[in-house]
Amino acid sequence: MATLLGLLLLGTAVARASDTAVAAKPGVVVDEVLRREKEWAAALMTPERSKLEQMLGDEFTLTTAAGTTPRVKWMATADKWQTKAAELRDGWSVQVYGDVAIARGVFFWHVLKDAPDPRTGSKEVKSDFSLLDVWVKRGGRWQVVARHSILLAPPATPGH
Numbered sequence: 527m528a529t530l531l532g533l534l535l536l537g538t539a540v541a542r543a544s545d546t547a548v549a550a551k552p553g554v555v556v557d558e559v560l561r562r563e564k565e566w567a568a569a570l571m572t573p574e575r576s577k578l579e580q581m582l583g584d585e586f587t588l589t590t591a592a593g594t595t596p597r598v599k600w601m602a603t604a605d606k607w608q609t610k611a612a613e614l615r616d617g618w619s620v621q622v623y624g625d626v627a628i629a630r631g632v633f634f635w636h637v638l639k640d641a642p643d644p645r646t647g648s649k650e651v652k653s654d655f656s657l658l659d660v661w662v663k664r665g666g667r668w669q670v671v672a673r674h675s676i677l678l679a680p681p682a683t684p685g686h
Contacts, residue, residue, distance in 0.1 A: 556620040559627045559661050562668050567612040567633070575605060583662060583669040590675050592644040606640035615654065625663040632678070633657050645677045654678040 562581065569577040578601065586597035595603070611634065618631030636652040643651050660672040 551622075555622045555627060559620045559622075559629050559668055560614075560618060562661065562670075563614055563618065563629055563631075563659065566670070567614060570604070570607075570609040570612045570635075570637075575601065578604065580667075581670055583664070583671040585671050586669075586673070587671075588673045588675060590645065591677070603640075608638040609635070610638065610652075611636040627661040627663075627668070629657075629659045629661060631657060653680065 565577065566581055569575075569581065582597050582601070584597060586600065588595040588600050613634050615632040615634060618629060620627050620629045633655045634653070635655060637650070639649045639651065642649055645651075646653075656676040656678055658674040659670050661668045662671050663669075
């Protein structure tokens with residue numbers, strides 16, 4: 527009986543140690559996903575699209591107020607854009623669920639598009655967006671499989 531109790535206590539200690547080891551890992555994952563978000567922003571600034579091709583999973587879908595855009599259409603459209611500025615604002619958060627991570631934050635984007643944006647009616651978009659990105663770890667690397675983007679209203683000017 528004492529041996530059984532000892533094994534149970536040892537098992538509990540090992541399980542708690544494992545939980546502690548797993549709990550330490552999300553911090554590393556958070557940093558990696560945030561780094562990937564920054565790489566995505568930087569990739570929008572260059573005409574070279576191979577980085578974007580690697581980052582976006584085959585099932586990637588962008589969802590906006592205008593509807594959904596699958597990966598193939600998004601990539602074809604992105605090739606026609608001229609991004610002037612793309613940056614993550616402060617305050618991003620990442621929640622980790624095993625090999626899935628959800629990143630949320632505000633993203634500033636200044637882009638010249640080939641056609642008017644359905645949300646603004648203008649070819650030039652210069653605004654903050656609230657983003658929610660879903661990342662999945664595959665083959666040792668993180669890929670984004672979904673993005674939900676909300677165009678944020680510009681701050682109200684005093685007196686208006």
